[in-house]
């Protein structure tokens with residue numbers, strides 16, 4: 001079955017991301033706040049690590065040649081992390097040393113304590129060590145001036161620690177994309193409010209906002225607008241005035257008499273990049289821009305709003321943050337037979353589990369109606385069924401996207 005007038009998911013994504021520029025503004029943040037942020041400058045080492053030869057083990061700093069003779073060594077002092085031994089080791093001497101401590105002058109190896117016997121104040125090496133053994137050379141990790149982390153990198157925990165080690169208390173990162181979320185619909189009330197006849201509790205904006213935050217955005221909740229063009233329009237104007245990068249509306253994206261997002265955007269002269277995508281759920285998805293502000297009109301059905309957020313809002317946020325928006329599709333194994341697909345690319349809510357052979361088994365959940373939040377919330381991923389896919393059997397390879 002063909003679906004005229006709908007554009008393929010890939011094409012919609014291409015149009016959405018066509019000329020997105022990374023947000024140029026930056027924030028200076030402390031290291032404590034830097035995790036997950038995108039670096040706006042390279043991190044260059046302001047120091048050398050370690051900046052002295054350091055012991056990698058607890059034991060004795062020795063002259064390696066002295067351990068070949070089998071004779072006992074005189075203990076002349078100790079070197080601990082933070083408290084170096086001030087003197088130098090002469091032939092026949094050793095210094096007690098601990099992991100991370102500076103290796104004393106004259107020593108060229110560290111003998112681990114398990115390979116020694118201590119008798120009458122003297123240390124007897126039980127086996128020889130070669131020069132350099134158990135010593136971390138100065139500059140082994142990095143040297144002052146080394147380029148450590150490139151601009152545009154996401155600050156993973158390891159990179160935050162590296163920046164700390166390089167001596168940086170703060171970092172320049174790209175400003176987070178600012179997202180405003182507006183729920184629309186006369187039927188909506190806030191969670192906790194009295195639900196009148198024919199009303200429902202607004203849920204999607206909370207899910208979409210939580211999602212956008214986990215993807216690095218600052219999110220403003222614009223609340224609920226009734227099905228009223230003036231109110232929705234005022235919200236759009238507010239977003240433009242507040243410097244919002246992505247204005248996300250939920251609901252009112254379809255063709256009914258009360259679906260007003262399209263008319264409101266038209267009234268502000270917004271040319272839509274696309275409307276209606278060849279996908280399920282999420283067909284009535286619209287995208288446009290008002291000046292520099294991107295607008296994503298997500299469909300109102302809960303699973304449709306959340307799936308389109310995963311497929312479109314996430315890559316848009318990544319691009320705005322200057323991060324590559326690579327495909328998140330992975331290969332798994334079908335855990336159940338699935339029927340042939342029609343003309344819309346299907347994103348089937350599914351559970352994922354690790355099989356004994358290390359592959360991921362993807363099992364579609366039984367009820368796929370796009371109004372079902374209970375199904376969405378118990379899904380670990382989305383089974384991706386291409387347009388017009390043939391029936392597939394349990395055990396066949398398949399593609400899926402993880403939900404996190």
Ligand SMILES: Nc1nc2c(c(=O)[nH]1)N[C@H]1C(S)=C(S)[C@@H](COP(=O)(O)OP(=O)(O)OC[C@H]3O[C@@H](n4cnc5c(N)ncnc54)[C@H](O)[C@@H]3O)O[C@H]1N2
Nearest residue numbers: 183202203204205250251252253254259283299300301304
């Ligand atoms: N004649 C047609 N009707 C519909 C079509 C179509 O192509 N032709 N598409 C259907 C599809 S697919 C979807 S998805 C929905 C989406 O329509 P809207 O974006 O206009 O969404 P609404 O009508 O406003 O709401 C749909 C549904 O979702 C509930 N909703 C809305 N907002 C929220 C919210 N923030 N939290 C929780 N639930 C929400 C709303 O009450 C409705 O039940 O249109 C189909 N119709």
Ligand code: MOO
Nearest residue numbers: 281282283304370
């Ligand atoms: O695609 Mo609608 O998004 O099927 O419910």
